[in-house]
Amino acid sequence: MMLMQAxxxxxxxxxxxxxxxxxxxxxxQVLQEFYVTMTRKALHPLPSNKVRNIIQDYFSWHIEVNDPxxxxxxxxxxxxxxxxxxxxxx
Numbered sequence: 707m708m709l710m711q712a713x714x715x716x717x718x719x720x721x722x723x724x725x726x727x728x729x730x731x732x733x734x735q736v737l738q739e740f741y742v743t744m745t746r747k748a749l750h751p752l753p754s755n756k757v758r759n760i761i762q763d764y765f766s767w768h769i770e771v772n773d774p775x776x777x778x779x780x781x782x783x784x785x786x787x788x789x790x791x792x793x794x795x796x
Contacts, residue, residue, distance in 0.1 A: 733770045772795050
């Protein structure tokens, strides 16, 4: 049923029906990548405690924890829509 409805919905409406609320949606993976990028890969890396404070500012947002079912659903939605698999899980 969810896959049939997904054809007529935006990807965020499928995964995050309350997206209209203040804040946004991030996955744990995005926060992990942000931490590594800002502390190690940036031209001028920031101290880890500063990056932790920035990440903590996002705790009011919805933090999505992807599980194996999320991966399967995202792959099916990608198959019936034009949404990129990575965007469905980010």
